[in-house]
Amino acid sequence: MQPLSRTCSDAAATLWLWPGQALYAGPSLDLGVHAGSVSCLAVGIDAPVLVEVPGWTSVTARSVLIPPRLLHRLDAQGGRMAFCYLDPASSYADACRAQMTVRDGALSHTHRAEKDLLRLSDGASWLTKAAPTSPGTVFDQRIHAATRRLLRNPASTVTATVLAAEAGLSVSRFLHLFKAQTGTSFRRYRLWSRMLRAAESLDAGHDLTRAAAESGFSSPSHLSSAFHDTFGLTPSRLLAVPLTILRSDRSP
Numbered sequence: 001m002q003p004l005s006r007t008c009s010d011a012a013a014t015l016w017l018w019p020g021q022a023l024y025a026g027p028s029l030d031l032g033v034h035a036g037s038v039s040c041l042a043v044g045i046d047a048p049v050l051v052e053v054p055g056w057t058s059v060t061a062r063s064v065l066i067p068p069r070l071l072h073r074l075d076a077q078g079g080r081m082a083f084c085y086l087d088p089a090s091s092y093a094d095a096c097r098a099q100m101t102v103r104d105g106a107l108s109h110t111h112r113a114e115k116d117l118l119r120l121s122d123g124a125s126w127l128t129k130a131a132p133t134s135p136g137t138v139f140d141q142r143i144h145a146a147t148r149r150l151l152r153n154p155a156s157t158v159t160a161t162v163l164a165a166e167a168g169l170s171v172s173r174f175l176h177l178f179k180a181q182t183g184t185s186f187r188r189y190r191l192w193s194r195m196l197r198a199a200e201s202l203d204a205g206h207d208l209t210r211a212a213a214e215s216g217f218s219s220p221s222h223l224s225s226a227f228h229d230t231f232g233l234t235p236s237r238l239l240a241v242p243l244t245i246l247r248s249d250r251s252p
Helices: 093-101 123-130 141-152 160-167 171-183 184-204 209-214 220-230 236-238
Strands: 013-018 021-026 039-045 048-053 057-061 063-066 073-075 080-086 100-104 107-109 243-249
Touching: 013 123, 013 184, 021 123, 039 048, 039 057, 039 093, 039 100, 048 063, 057 063, 057 093, 057 100, 057 107, 057 236, 080 093, 080 123, 080 184, 093 100, 093 107, 093 184, 141 160, 141 171, 141 184, 171 184, 184 243, 209 220, 220 236
Parallel strands: 013 243
Antiparallel strands: 013 021, 021 080, 039 063, 039 080, 048 057, 048 073, 063 107, 100 107
8 A cells, every 4th residue: 555645636635534533634735723532643644733722732843642522723735634533432532642742732743653644545544543553552441332332323412310220320420421531521432432333434425414313422413513623623624525435343
């Protein structure tokens, strides 16, 4: 395969999907101000990117790790980007965070393998280099079970109350432990699981109406609004780019 920087032309893009996480490589698409549901490693393929947190701080670097729920604006000056969205209910997010060499407020930047991240040939290799996980990572199995249930059936109306009962916890303790373990809220993680299912539905050739229904959104406009708040653009804007979606049922 050609290096990642050559697989995404100025007009085309590739989206890799795994359980709980995703990697986009392609044009930056002029993103608006947004706040993601999970941690995102943003890498400027062509040049450094500017990440601004309104009223707080800004960072210009080639690779920046943006934590979940942080309102920010990203300016790639029209260059190509890689955005890696890391499942907080796995060891990937912590592994990636450990690879960042500079901490600047809520943002971390300059990945140790930055040069490799500009030229690796495929999504699985890219993710493995971005977040070299350790098999010894310990994760609370009650929270892990809850997140896997949300990923399997994101359109379900199952509540935190139900999942807390299944975990043998009070609702308040469950929500506290969920945030402590994942770094994001229960509501935000459910939103992330629904975004992933919507992407799978669109990849299957379905329109926004069916994608919204299959992923638990009340309407296409609800999906579009939530998508914009999470990624800084609408689904229709993303679909206007020649996009190849590659899916795997297992993480690398």
